[in-house]
Amino acid sequence: MTELLALETTRRLMQPTPIAPIHLASIALEKSYRKGDLQIPVLHGVEINIRRGEFLSIVGQSGSGKSTLLHVMGLLDSPSVGEVLLDGDRIDDLPQKTRDELRNRVFGFVFQFYHLLPELTVLENVLAPLMIRHSMVSYWKRRREFRAAAEEILEKVGLTHRLKHKPNELSGGEMQRAAIARALVAKPEILLADEPTGNLDAGTGQEIMGLLRNLNEQEGLTIVMVTHDESLARSAHRLVRLTEGRLELLHDAA
Amino acid sequence: MYKLLLCVRYLRTRFIALASIISVMLGVATMIVVNSVMSGFGTEMRSRIHGILSDVVVETNSLDGVHDTNRWMTIIREVGGDDIESLAAMVEIYGMMTYDYRGQPVMKTVQLIGIEPRTKSDVSPIAGLFETSLDSYQQIKEQGQVVREPLRSADEPVGWELTADAAEDRRHRIELEQRFLEQREWERKRSQPEAEALDHDPSTLFEPINAKTSKDAETASPPDFSEGEEPAIAVDPAAPQRARLYVGAGLVEYVYTDEETGKAKVMRIIRPGEDVMISTISAGRPEPVRFHATVVDIFKSGMSEYDGNLVFCNLEELQKVRGMIDPQTKDGAVTSIQIKLKNYDRAAEIVKRLSTALPPGLFSVRTWEQKQGPLLAAIEIEKAILNVLLFLIITVAGFGILAIFYMIVVEKTRDIGILKALGATSRGVMTIFLSYGLALGIVGSGVGVAIGLLFVTYIDNIEKGLSKLTGRKIFDETIYYFPKIPTDVSATMVIWVALSAVMIAVLASVLPARRAARLHPVEALRYE
Ligand SMILES: Nc1ncnc2c1ncn2[C@@H]1O[C@H](COP(=O)(O)OP(=O)(O)OP(=O)(O)O)[C@@H](O)[C@H]1O
Numbered sequence: 001m002t003e004l005l006a007l008e009t010t011r012r013l014m015q016p017t018p019i020a021p022i023h024l025a026s027i028a029l030e031k032s033y034r035k036g037d038l039q040i041p042v043l044h045g046v047e048i049n050i051r052r053g054e055f056l057s058i059v060g061q062s063g064s065g066k067s068t069l070l071h072v073m074g075l076l077d078s079p080s081v082g083e084v085l086l087d088g089d090r091i092d093d094l095p096q097k098t099r100d101e102l103r104n105r106v107f108g109f110v111f112q113f114y115h116l117l118p119e120l121t122v123l124e125n126v127l128a129p130l131m132i133r134h135s136m137v138s139y140w141k142r143r144r145e146f147r148a149a150a151e152e153i154l155e156k157v158g159l160t161h162r163l164k165h166k167p168n169e170l171s172g173g174e175m176q177r178a179a180i181a182r183a184l185v186a187k188p189e190i191l192l193a194d195e196p197t198g199n200l201d202a203g204t205g206q207e208i209m210g211l212l213r214n215l216n217e218q219e220g221l222t223i224v225m226v227t228h229d230e231s232l233a234r235s236a237h238r239l240v241r242l243t244e245g246r247l248e249l250l251h252d253a254a
Numbered sequence: 255m256y257k258l259l260l261c262v263r264y265l266r267t268r269f270i271a272l273a274s275i276i277s278v279m280l281g282v283a284t285m286i287v288v289n290s291v292m293s294g295f296g297t298e299m300r301s302r303i304h305g306i307l308s309d310v311v312v313e314t315n316s317l318d319g320v321h322d323t324n325r326w327m328t329i330i331r332e333v334g335g336d337d338i339e340s341l342a343a344m345v346e347i348y349g350m351m352t353y354d355y356r357g358q359p360v361m362k363t364v365q366l367i368g369i370e371p372r373t374k375s376d377v378s379p380i381a382g383l384f385e386t387s388l389d390s391y392q393q394i395k396e397q398g399q400v401v402r403e404p405l406r407s408a409d410e411p412v413g414w415e416l417t418a419d420a421a422e423d424r425r426h427r428i429e430l431e432q433r434f435l436e437q438r439e440w441e442r443k444r445s446q447p448e449a450e451a452l453d454h455d456p457s458t459l460f461e462p463i464n465a466k467t468s469k470d471a472e473t474a475s476p477p478d479f480s481e482g483e484e485p486a487i488a489v490d491p492a493a494p495q496r497a498r499l500y501v502g503a504g505l506v507e508y509v510y511t512d513e514e515t516g517k518a519k520v521m522r523i524i525r526p527g528e529d530v531m532i533s534t535i536s537a538g539r540p541e542p543v544r545f546h547a548t549v550v551d552i553f554k555s556g557m558s559e560y561d562g563n564l565v566f567c568n569l570e571e572l573q574k575v576r577g578m579i580d581p582q583t584k585d586g587a588v589t590s591i592q593i594k595l596k597n598y599d600r601a602a603e604i605v606k607r608l609s610t611a612l613p614p615g616l617f618s619v620r621t622w623e624q625k626q627g628p629l630l631a632a633i634e635i636e637k638a639i640l641n642v643l644l645f646l647i648i649t650v651a652g653f654g655i656l657a658i659f660y661m662i663v664v665e666k667t668r669d670i671g672i673l674k675a676l677g678a679t680s681r682g683v684m685t686i687f688l689s690y691g692l693a694l695g696i697v698g699s700g701v702g703v704a705i706g707l708l709f710v711t712y713i714d715n716i717e718k719g720l721s722k723l724t725g726r727k728i729f730d731e732t733i734y735y736f737p738k739i740p741t742d743v744s745a746t747m748v749i750w751v752a753l754s755a756v757m758i759a760v761l762a763s764v765l766p767a768r769r770a771a772r773l774h775p776v777e778a779l780r781y782e
């Protein structure tokens with residue numbers, strides 16, 4: 001863990017060049033779902049290396065397994081076969097508690113369907129990862145600092161005027177931006193975004209993309225983004241397509 | 255932190271949770287109320303039972319009683335040593351009490367207790383046993399209004415004298431009777447001088463009072479009878495009988511519901527100053543006797559067992575009429591000796607020592623609790639059973655919580671997935687729902703305790719309100735003698751009830767909480 005934190009400080013200094021070290025990787029990743037006696041394969045040996053500070057786009061047909069891939073890489077799900085590596089270390093077989101902690105500290109998730117907590121306000125939703133990370137006492141001590149951080153992020157995504165709103169009082173785009181803010185507030189190393197622009201009009205979609213690109217360029221955040229929109233996807237460093245459970249390179253800007 | 259926040263939010267937004275809070279609350283409140291009332295009744299009963307008896311009772315095994323009371327008392331004092339506070343000797347026998355009511359003879363079996371009021375009072379754990387239970391010392395209230403001030407001041411020692419009112423009453427009545435009789439006599443002589451239908455003669459009803467000395471003298475032990483102030487009393491026709499009684503209220507009054515107001519009213523058939531006939535029944539040596547006695551006071555302890563059974567008589571007179579006084583030594587026999595201890599905790603040991611010290615065939619020694627064992631045990635068992643039943647209510651509330659929580663967990667499946675995706679541990683998720691249960695339990699039992707205590711405090715007002723609302727008396731004084739519903743709130747009971755309710759709420763939330771903790775994040779996220 002300390003190693004990871006040390007890496008995090010050096011991360012900002014690095015440029016997203018192809019020679020940057022490999023940040024997140026998967027080896028021969030397979031995932032199949034069991035349906036009764038039937039095994040439904042979704043991923044067939046996905047091999048991918050994502051470099052530190054890279055912006056990777058994944059496209060693919062609906063049902064091709066893009067969300068599943070993100071879940072497995074982000075430790076939300078475990079692979080049937082294969083390994084997930086973070087900075088060269090295998091992480092998918094770590095004990096549950098460590099994986100919970102990695103999810104909280106290293107990964108930021110933006111879900112396809114936002115997945116905000118309906119009982120909490122936008123601000124509280126954004127603060128949720130920090131609340132989970134810190135004990136009650138330490139959270140209470142640093143609550144001003146955390147609140148300031150959350151407000152800063154919400155300003156970045158343009159939701160300052162919606163802090164006290166509940167998710168059901170927001171538009172789809174606003175919810176999407178709140179979800180992004182939540183993913184970023186805990187200062188993750190890797191952002192896993194599942195169709196962050198899927199429900200937005202072209203203009204707002206571009207805005208969000210700009211935001212992500214900014215984060216990637218200025219803060220060196222490693223981003224893996226799933227999208228349907230190939231024109232958006234092309235603005236990433238690298239674009240891969242998931243077909244029949246395997247990855248195929250479409251475009252490499254570097 | 256998120257645990258607390260979510261717990262509070264779920265609590266605030268789920269109205270269904272309110273239902274489980276209410277069920278816990280009601281369970282706790284009823285348990286507190288019922289327990290308080292039950293133990294109120296219990297303590298009241300115990301103190302009344304104990305009040306009539308004393309700490310330790312030494313009873314003779316024969317109805318004849320034993321002579322040499324002083325010797326036995328000395329032995330008891332020696333054996334008991336410093337533990338003994340006071341002793342009282344008495345005669346306890348069974349008998350019948352007969353009086354006329356509207357021309358009809360009323361007959362009751364009674365337990366006749368010959369006592370010395372002062373010594374009897376001394377052995378009772380109640381300070382002023384008779385002062386608190388005899389009618390003439392009481393202020394009588396009706397609907398909050400004083401209708402009669404006490405006839406005797408509290409510092410007047412208990413004795414066998416009639417109150418001025420009762421004496422006046424008696425004199426007046428006897429004069430009336432006499433005049434009535436004279437008139438009847440005169441009329442009879444005038445209309446049918448020769449007809450003598452004795453069985454139709456109403457004067458037989460009143461015969462005892464006028465001819466009191468003759469009959470009593472025959473049955474009572476003749477040697478003592480010639481002495482004392484006897485001739486002086488005989489001169490005054492209104493003088494009370496030599497045998498004086500405190501009669502249990504249940505024997506001479508009955509409670510009826512007033513047609514107009516619907517209120518319970520007491521009808522007293524015999525009032526102090528009137529005479530009744532006592533006959534003793536006996537299998538032993540003293541022959542059954544009949545004698546007239548004047549009711550000096552009405553005794554009301556609040557225990558229907560006692561008030562409907564006991565008749566206290568002046569000890570010496572009872573010994574005299576029953577022939578229990580030794581003609582030579584003038585020593586009266588007694589059937590039981592009651593003992594008051596300085597410290598009741600030592601009762602068991604004293605009983606053991608007395609049992610060995612006193613001749614075993616002659617006496618049996620028991621504490622009041624042993625003597626009234628079955629009654630006391632019945633109260634305890636009743637309470638225990640009720641507690642079990644009420645605890646079931648809370649358990650039912652617990653199952654309600656379980657079901658509701660399960661529902662909430664299912665409903666919140668996606669949220670749980672989100673939390674886990676954001677890095678919440680299974681323990682953390684479990685904590686949300688456990689503390690949710692804890693909060694429900696605490697709030698429910700807290701409010702329940704408050705409601706229960708309030709209910710107990712204002713139970714009489716509530717009872718009145720409910721009675722008015724339903725038009726039926728809920729707490730009927732005709733059944734219970736208590737003017738108010740007795741309650742006894744014990745702190746341990748309240749704490750115990752509240753804690754177990756909280757426990758049940760937490761236990762009920764364990765299962766749903768575990769389910770929540772075990773949810774797979776991705777599957778939870780996909781849940782619709
Ligand atoms: N829990 C599951 N049980 C059974 N099958 C599943 C499960 N989860 C996913 N699948 C299947 O795996 C396949 C891939 O699903 P996934 O959600 O990864 O697709 P996707 O590429 O994200 O699609 P979309 O673009 O519509 O979001 C689908 O065919 C889906 O039916």
Ligand SMILES: [Mg+2]
Nearest residue numbers: 066067112194
């Ligand atoms: Mg998907």
